[in-house]
Amino acid sequence: MSSVLVSKVYGEAPTFSVELWPPRSEKAQHRLEVALEALRLIGPDFVSITYGAGGSTRDRTHALVAELVNQGWTIPMAHLTCAAHSKDELESILRTYQASGVTDILALRGDPPLDAVAFLPKGELTYASELVTLAKNVGNFGVAVAAHPEGHPESLSQRSDRIHLKHKLDLADFAITQFYFSHDVFSRFREDMDRLGVEKPIIPGVMAPTSWATLRKMSSLTGTTVPTALAKLFDSFEDNPEEMRKIGVEIAVDLCTRALEEGVPGVHIYSMNSAESTHEIYDALRPFFS
Numbered sequence: 001m002s003s004v005l006v007s008k009v010y011g012e013a014p015t016f017s018v019e020l021w022p023p024r025s026e027k028a029q030h031r032l033e034v035a036l037e038a039l040r041l042i043g044p045d046f047v048s049i050t051y052g053a054g055g056s057t058r059d060r061t062h063a064l065v066a067e068l069v070n071q072g073w074t075i076p077m078a079h080l081t082c083a084a085h086s087k088d089e090l091e092s093i094l095r096t097y098q099a100s101g102v103t104d105i106l107a108l109r110g111d112p113p114l115d116a117v118a119f120l121p122k123g124e125l126t127y128a129s130e131l132v133t134l135a136k137n138v139g140n141f142g143v144a145v146a147a148h149p150e151g152h153p154e155s156l157s158q159r160s161d162r163i164h165l166k167h168k169l170d171l172a173d174f175a176i177t178q179f180y181f182s183h184d185v186f187s188r189f190r191e192d193m194d195r196l197g198v199e200k201p202i203i204p205g206v207m208a209p210t211s212w213a214t215l216r217k218m219s220s221l222t223g224t225t226v227p228t229a230l231a232k233l234f235d236s237f238e239d240n241p242e243e244m245r246k247i248g249v250e251i252a253v254d255l256c257t258r259a260l261e262e263g264v265p266g267v268h269i270y271s272m273n274s275a276e277s278t279h280e281i282y283d284a285l286r287p288f289f290s
């Protein structure tokens with residue numbers, strides 16, 4: 001196994017992991033600190049830290065990942081995107097991670113930030129699969145990749161996206177999915193990957209939405225369907241963020257439970273840096289992890 005994190009994902013017990021964003025403001029820094037305190041009590045198998053495509057969070061992502069390596073209570077996985085970077089830049093970022101003791105990378109192409117005009121220059125590497133190879137060559141990192149249960153929005157067809165994912169997974173150690181709101185979507189995707197002969201672990205990525213406005217933007221960027229009944233429910237909580245958060249937790253617990261009952265290798269929570277939601281989700285799922 002290329003890393004301890006990868007051996008956990010291949011282990012018997014399901015993993016519990018969480019995505020965090022590096023903070024952009026003092027308020028966001030405080031929210032992150034509260035989330036880290038809560039996570040320390042839970043002890044997730046790994047924590048992944050997002051990266052602003054093109055390098056907008058390069059230093060902040062590195063600082064948070066390096067801090068988590070030093071603290072040692074979880075294993076950090078650094079997201080890295082190849083869009084808008086040269087190969088030399090990517091190599092240099094990977095070497096910096098290696099020198100900081102980082103062992104695991106989530107290799108991605110990258111998307112423009114939610115609040116930007118939707119344009120992201122191409123990088124020297126076109127696809128995430130090329131970044132997987134680079135990360136393996138530079139530091140034999142444990143490497144995860146993104147999977148898109150509904151198909152990536154830019155792909156020619158869902159089938160072609162699944163085939164590209166199969167090839168990407170031949171090079172990588174495991175995949176984490178984009179978020180989804182219907183368990184049937186995940187099940188159909190899993191069956192398609194089984195039919196293509198994919199045996200590498202695929203961890204469902206489950207979001208606990210905390211803001212309908214943010215979720216609307218994210219679903220349109222990622223091509224995630226928000227079922228009409230759910231959208232209506234979220235509409236009714238537009239002015240009540242706490243109710244929205246609670247419903248988000250219920251949805252996440254339900255999706256995780258159904259996936260764990262089917263024997264997935266773990267669940268990855270898009271936590272939106274919410275300590276409360278992550279804690280509530282973990283508490284509800286605790287029987288699966290003890």
Ligand SMILES: Cc1cc2nc3c(=O)[nH]c(=O)nc-3n(C[C@H](O)[C@H](O)[C@H](O)COP(=O)(O)OP(=O)(O)OC[C@H]3O[C@@H](n4cnc5c(N)ncnc54)[C@H](O)[C@@H]3O)c2cc1C
Nearest residue numbers: 050051053079108109110111127128146152155161164178
């Ligand atoms: C778990 C997770 C975490 C994420 N974290 C971040 C983050 O931190 N920062 C960020 O900016 N974005 C992040 N994203 C979003 C991701 O960058 C976008 O979904 C992006 O648009 C695609 O990334 P990818 O790695 O799947 O790309 P790729 O695997 O390169 O695929 C991109 C498109 O190219 C197609 N394709 C792939 N290979 C080939 C080929 N050989 N020939 C032709 N077509 C091909 C695919 O079908 C797809 O349509 C994350 C997504 C997930 C699921």
